[in-house]
Amino acid sequence: xxxxxxxxxxxxxxxxxxxxxxxxxxxxxxxxxxxxxxxxxxxxxxxxxxxxxxxxxxxxxxxxxxxxxxxxxxxxxxxxxxxxxxxxxxxxxxxxxxxxxxxxxxxxxxxxxxxxxxxxxxxxxxxxxxxxxxxxxxxxxxxxxxxxxxxxxxxxxxxxxxxxxxxxxxxxxxxxxxxxxxxxxxxxxxxxxxxxxxxxxxxxxxxxxxxxxxxxxxxxxxxxxxxxxxxxxxxxxxxxxxxxxxxxxxxxxxxxxxxxxxxxxxxxxxxxxxxxxxxxxxxxxxxxxxxxxxxxxxxxxxxxxxxxxxxxxxxxxxxxxxxxxxxxxxxxxxxxxxxxxxxxxxxxxxxxxxxxxxxxxxxxxxxxxxxxxxxxxxxx
Amino acid sequence: xxxxxxxxxxxxxxxxxxxxxxxxxxxxxxxxxxxxxxxxxxxxxxxxxxxxxxxxxxxxxxxxxxxxxxxxxxxxxxxxxxxxxxxxxxxxxxxxxxxxxxxxxxxxxxxxxxxxxxxxxxxxxxxxxxxxxxxxx
Numbered sequence: 001x002x003x004x005x006x007x008x009x010x011x012x013x014x015x016x017x018x019x020x021x022x023x024x025x026x027x028x029x030x031x032x033x034x035x036x037x038x039x040x041x042x043x044x045x046x047x048x049x050x051x052x053x054x055x056x057x058x059x060x061x062x063x064x065x066x067x068x069x070x071x072x073x074x075x076x077x078x079x080x081x082x083x084x085x086x087x088x089x090x091x092x093x094x095x096x097x098x099x100x101x102x103x104x105x106x107x108x109x110x111x112x113x114x115x116x117x118x119x120x121x122x123x124x125x126x127x128x129x130x131x132x133x134x135x136x137x138x139x140x141x142x143x144x145x146x147x148x149x150x151x152x153x154x155x156x157x158x159x160x161x162x163x164x165x166x167x168x169x170x171x172x173x174x175x176x177x178x179x180x181x182x183x184x185x186x187x188x189x190x191x192x193x194x195x196x197x198x199x200x201x202x203x204x205x206x207x208x209x210x211x212x213x214x215x216x217x218x219x220x221x222x223x224x225x226x227x228x229x230x231x232x233x234x235x236x237x238x239x240x241x242x243x244x245x246x247x248x249x250x251x252x253x254x255x256x257x258x259x260x261x262x263x264x265x266x267x268x269x270x271x272x273x274x275x276x277x278x279x280x281x282x283x284x285x286x287x288x289x290x291x292x293x294x295x296x297x298x299x300x301x302x303x304x305x306x307x308x309x310x311x312x313x314x315x316x317x318x319x320x321x322x323x324x325x326x327x328x329x330x331x332x333x334x335x336x337x338x339x340x341x342x343x344x345x346x347x348x349x350x351x352x353x354x355x356x357x358x359x360x361x362x363x364x365x366x367x368x369x370x371x372x373x374x375x376x377x378x379x380x
Numbered sequence: 381x382x383x384x385x386x387x388x389x390x391x392x393x394x395x396x397x398x399x400x401x402x403x404x405x406x407x408x409x410x411x412x413x414x415x416x417x418x419x420x421x422x423x424x425x426x427x428x429x430x431x432x433x434x435x436x437x438x439x440x441x442x443x444x445x446x447x448x449x450x451x452x453x454x455x456x457x458x459x460x461x462x463x464x465x466x467x468x469x470x471x472x473x474x475x476x477x478x479x480x481x482x483x484x485x486x487x488x489x490x491x492x493x494x495x496x497x498x499x500x501x502x503x504x505x506x507x508x509x510x511x512x513x514x515x516x517x
Contacts, residue, residue: 019396045386127388128393132391144387145388148388148391149389169507169510169511177396181396184396187395188394199507199510200503201505202502203505204416205499207437208438209437218414218459228507228510237504237506237508238506379386
């Protein structure tokens with residue numbers, strides 16, 4: 001795994017904008033960077049592929065164990081959320097996608113830092129923009145990226161009745177692009193689709209039936225892709241209606257609430273202690289110190305539902321822990337590999353139940369945030 | 381020997397991209413609440429709407445407990461509650477308030493009795509967190 005400096009394509013702005021990538025620069029700062037790329041060898045890609053498949057299997061096993069014994073309180077889920085999780089899990093509600101954030105430097109096993117299992121983004125740039133970059137810049141080489149094909153396959157295999165609605169906060173460019181890209185792949189799978197803002201969803205009550213969520217044309221919504229976290233849906237006005245509609249399909253399904261929650265990290269470590277792709281984690285800092293296998297390494301505190309690096313604190317020795325304003329987990333801190341002054345994080349995609357590719361984000365800070373840059377990769 | 385490629389064989393888009401234009405929603409936020417007309421009979425409902433649009437249902441505040449039989453009515457489709465105030469052309473997909481809304485003369489010509497009530501739905505019950513925070517991760 002190496003970071004290579006490159007000359008960007010002369011017309012790269014135009015090239016990426018033609019694809020619909022209109023957030024390559026955010027607040028005047030580059031988000032998409034092609035003045036560098038990451039190079040892997042095929043053995044390293046095999047390691048990432050295998051680790052992603054293994055972690056996915058561990059996560060599914062963890063969900064099953066949690067549901068069987070009802071350990072929802074440890075994830076901060078109430079009875080209502082737990083009911084939705086159980087119903088969707090027992091119905092085998094299919095998952096479309098997820099992104100595991102991995103710490104990997106080309107040596108030693110990749111380590112799971114967290115699993116963005118409910119509303120992962122950075123999808124369009126990983127699936128489409130870096131693929132076209134490869135075709136232009138390194139046409140004879142390969143890339144760990146069959147995300148696009150696997151999305152179309154996953155949509156084609158997904159049971160649904162009639163059209164699928166796609167809802168997101170459409171005023172946000174990245175959310176809109178992610179949602180539109182997924183809608184694009186669904187359409188290529190032959191599915192009739194409708195886009196709307198999450199706030200445009202309506203509720204049509206009925207005394208004789210359960211009622212229905214409706215779109216702007218007042219059409220009932222039977223299948224909904226929502227780029228909107230479950231913990232927010234369940235904290236909003238329409239939450240009580242969700243359980244009334246057992247046949248409605250949600251993408252991602254409610255059982256993904258267990259995996260998108262960082263409280264899954266201590267449970268994974270408990271279920272699979274010393275697994276090479278996991279890091280010690282606990283809800284209690286003192287307990288974690290006894291679990292850690294590498295003396296002297298630090299601890300990182302992560303809020304249960306933090307996004308884009310929000311609320312993550314690296315706790316060093318001799319430094320007082322700042323107060324947490326939300327439930328948090330503690331995880332052994334492994335510094336991301338750094339190349340020059342850039343720390344690199346690998347986002348490894350699961351589409352359906354298969355590893356599908358990676359996207360790299362890098363930052364001058366050791367915590368990856370929504371301002372971190374996306375950098376393409378190739379391997380040979 | 382080389383193994384199969386790990387990249388997509390082709391990446392084509394049908395919806396996104398400058399050449400095809402982005403997705404333009406017919407309506408943006410803020411949107412409106414919705415309502416539907418209640419009719420005493422199927423005949424009255426089909427005076428305003430088609431048979432396919434008229435469905436039996438019970439009033440939301442109807443008596444369905446204590447052994448009292450629920451009284452069923454016929455309901456037209458949901459339509460936007462701001463239909464009278466809208467200055468732009470209506471969404472062609474919105475069924476509107478029905479023919480009887482055109483007034484007593486139209487109602488007399490149609491031979492129907494018009495709706496006996498209106499029931500309200502709502503919009504905007506999701507999204508409040510999204511106005512203030514990032515959603516993706």
